[in-house]
Amino acid sequence: MTSQPSLAKADQASHNPGASHPENGRTGTTGPDGSQGSDGLKAGLKNRHLSMIAIGGVIGAGLFVGSGSGIAKAGPAILVSYALVGTMVVMVMRMLGEMAAARPSSGSFSAYADQALGRWAGFSIGWLYWFFWVVVLAVEATAGAVILNGWVPAVPQWAWALIVMVVLTATNLASVASYGEFEFWFAGIKVVAIGAFVIIGLLAVFGVLPGSDNPGAGFAHLTDAGGFMPNGPGSILTGVLMVVFSFMGSEIVTLAAGESEDPQRAVTKATNSVIWRIGVFYLGSIFIVLTLLPWNDKSITKDGSYVAALNSIGIPHAGQVMNVIVLTAVLSCLNSGLYTASRMAFSLGQRGDAPKAFAKTSKRGVPQAAILGSVVFGFLAVWFNYQWPTTVFNFLLNSSGAVALFVWLVICFTQLRMRGMILREQPEKLVVKMWLFPYLTWATIAMISFVLVYMLTDDAGREQVVLSLLVAALVVGFALVREQVQKRKKVSAGPADELTG
Template sequence: MSATPPTMTKGSTTGDPGREPASGEAGLKAGLKNRHLSMIAIGGVIGAGLFVGSASGIAAAGPGILISYALVGAMVVFVMRMLGEMAAANPTSGSFSAYADRALGRWAGFTIGWLYWFFWVVVLAVEATAGAKILAGWVPAVPQWAWALIVMVVLTATNLASVSSYGEFEFWFAGIKVVAIGAFVVIGLLAVFGVLPGAHNDTAGFSNLTSHGGFLPNGPGAILTGVLMVVFSFMGSEIVTLAAGESEDPQRAVTKATNSVIWRIGVFYLGSILVVVSLLPWNSAEIAKKGSYVAALDSIGIPHAGQIMNVIVLTAVLSCLNSGLYTASRMAFSLGQRGDAPKVFARVNSKNGVPQAAILGSVVFGFLSVVFNYVWPDTVFKFLLNSSGAIALFVWLVICVTQLKMRGIILREMPEKLVVRMWAFPYLTYATIGMILFVLGYMVVDGGDNRDQVLLSTLVGAIVLVLGIVLGRRHEGRAAVEK
C-alpha cells in the first residue's frame, strides 16, 4: 500500500501520507496562527443547529435531552481522541481520509474523502439559504436569493485570498459564538440562582428539571429520539485536524484541541441546554414558538432577545459556511494529491498558497445546490439533503476503524509521535464503533426522514465505493504496465 509518510516542513505541507505531490506542485502555506487554530477548535463544536434545533430535542425528550447531548457528546469526545492520536502523529490536509487510505486501503480513503466533500458542499447550500433568510428579514429590499449569492461570493473570495484570511474570519466568527454562549450560560445561571439584577422569572430554578412530568416525561425511549435530533449538530469538531496542516505548530494545535474537547462540549452544549430547561418548563409554549434560547432570554427580561439571537445565528451560519468551503476544498486538494480527484485540485496558487481550483470546484457545486434549494426544494434538493444526512456518522465510524489499524502503524514507524493516545485502547474504540452502529440502526428503525437519510446515504456511499474500487484497479493496471 502506501509508503512512509513524507516529513512535514514548517511553512508548507505536502498533504498526505504515502503519495508524493505531483511534480512542480507547491505546498500549502502555514498561514494559520495558533490563535486561529485555538478558536477554530473551540468554535468548531458550536454549529447553527445548536441554536436552531435544540427546541425540537427538548420537546421530544424533556429535560432528559441532557442525557441525549451527554451520550452524543461522549461519542464525539472519543472520536476526536482517536482522530487526535492520528493527526498529532501526522497532521495533513486530508486528515481521516488520508489515514483511511493508509490503514484500510485506497478504496476507503477515496470513499470517505468524497463523501465528506459531498456533505460539506450540500451544507453550503443549507447555510447560505439560512443566512439569506435572516438578512432578507433585515433588508427586505434585497431578495433572498441575492443575499445567498452575496454571502457565497464574499466567503469564496475570503478563502481564495489566503488561508490566513479564512483563519481571521473564522477567529472572529467563532469568537462571537463563544462569547455569546459563555454569556448566556453565566447570565442564565445567575437567573436560575435568583441573583441576576432585574430578572423577572419567578418560575426559574432547577426544580424545572423534575416538576413537569419528571426528568423523563416521555419515557426513557425519548432519549434515543433526542440522540437522533442532536447528533448532527456536533459535526464540524473534526475541522481543526484538517486545518492543523496549515499551521505553524500542527502537533501542538491538534494536541491542545483534542485535550480541550471535553470542556468545550460540556460548557457549550450541556451547560447552555441545562440553563434553558432550568429557566423554563420543558413543555413551555414559548420554547416551541420562539426557540429555546430566545425564549430563555425573554423569560428573564433581556430586551430584543429575538434580534440578539438572529445576530448570533447569522454568525454561526457564516462560520459554518466559511469552514465548510475551507474543509471541502482541502479534502478535494488532498484527494487530488493522492490521484483520487482531478490533478488540477492538487495545484496550489504560488502567490497566496491556496488550492484555487479545489476551492472553485467546491463552490461551484455549492452554488448549484443553492439553486436546487430555490428551484426544486422538495425534490432534487431534498434528495441531496437526505443522501448526505448520515455521512457524519459514516465519517466517525471510519475514523474509529482506521484508528484500530493506525495505532500499530504509528508504533512501528514513528513511536515518538504517539503523543496523544486513545483511552483504554482498543476497548473504548470498539465501544464507540458499537455506539455509532446502534445510532445508525435506530435511525432505520425509527423510520421517516431518519430512515431515508441512512438508506440514501448508504446508496450514495456504495456508488462512490464502487467507483473508487474501479478507479483503483485502473491505477494499479497502469502502474503495472509502466513497470
C-alpha cells in the first residue's frame, strides 16, 4: 500500500509530460514577469487579485438569497448551523492549503487526488467538480437574467442570460488578468456591502444610528420569540443542510494560485485568513439580521433576510440596493464558475483525462478550448432550464447538489496520504500545516460523512444525495474500467515494443 503514491505519481508523469517538476514547486507558470511555463498558463494574477478572490470566494448569492429560509427553519439557532459548517470549511481549507502551498496546481485537489489516491480518484473528482460548476453557470445566469429582466423588461430573460454568459466568456478568453480584474471589483463590491451592512446594523442594534427606524432592542431578538432554539435542537442540523452549499467556492483560490506571481504566499495568506472571513461575512451578517428582527418576522422570508433588515433600519430603496448587490454576487459566481470549470478541464486535459485540446493554451496563456467547452455545456444547461425546468434541469441540479461534500471528503482523504509524500520528497515545502494531524482530519471526515447521512433523512436532501451518488458511481466506475483498459493495453504492447526494439 505504501507504494501507491509513488506509482500514482509516476503514472501521472507519464500521462502529463508537460507538468512541472516537483523541485520548482509550481505547475508551469514561472514567475512575476508573467512568462509562460511548461503548462502554457500565464502568471497573470496579481496578489491583490488573489486576496480579493480569497475573500470573495466564500460570499455567494446563496448567502443573500437563501439565508431567509434557513432562519425560518432554525430561528436564531441558524447561527450554530453556520458556525458548524464554517468550522468544517476552515478545516478543509487548511488541509487544501497545506497541499496547495507545497504544490500549487491549476487542478488543485483533483491533481493531488491523482497523486495520492490514484488516477481514478483524480479523474472522478475532477469531472464531478467540473460538472458542478457548469450547472452553477446555468443557475447563476438565470438568476442574473431575472434581476436584469426586472429592470429592463423589454429584453427577455433568455436574452439577458445569453448576454451575461457571452460577456463573461469574452472576459475569460481575453486573459487571466482580465478575469482577475473583474473578480477583484465584483468581490470588492460584495465585501464593502457586507462590511457596511454589519457596521450600520450594529449601530442600529444598539439604537445609536441617526435616523434609524429600528427600536434598538440590543440582543433581545435572539431569545424573545420562543428562545434561541424555538424549533428544537434538531433544527440546527436542518439548518446545516440548508447553508452548507452556500460555502462552496472557498477552494477557488487554490486553483487560481497556479496562475499567480507567488502562489505559495497567496495560498498561505488565504488559508490563514479563512477563519475571520467566515466569521465576519457569514456569522457576522446573519447575527445582525437576527438582532434587528425577530426570527419569525414574515418579511424575512417574503423580502429576503437582508432586505428585511435594511427596511427595519429605514434604508430607502433597500430592495433595489440589495438587487444590485445580489446581481454582483451572481456575476462574480458566474465569472469564477467559468474560470474554475475551465481550469479543471485544462488540468484533466494535461493528465490525459480529457480531450487533448483542453490542455492547449492561446498566446495569451488561456485554455481557450477548455473555456469554450465549459461554456457550451453551460449554455446547454441554460436552455434545459427554459425548456424542461422541472425534469431535465432539475435532474442536473440535484445530481450535482452533493458534489461539494464529495469534494471536501476527497480533500480530507488526499491530505492524509499527501502529508507523508510531501515530508518524504519536499519537506521544506510544508509551510502550511493542518492542525493536530491526523486527528482533526479524521474528525472532519466524520463531520462531512454525518452530514451526508443526515441528508438522507431530509426529503429535499435525500434526492440530492441519491442522484449525486448515482452520478458519482457512474463516473468512478468509468474511471476504474478506463484505468484497467489502459493497463491491459500497456501489458499487451510491452512484448511488441521489445520485438520492434
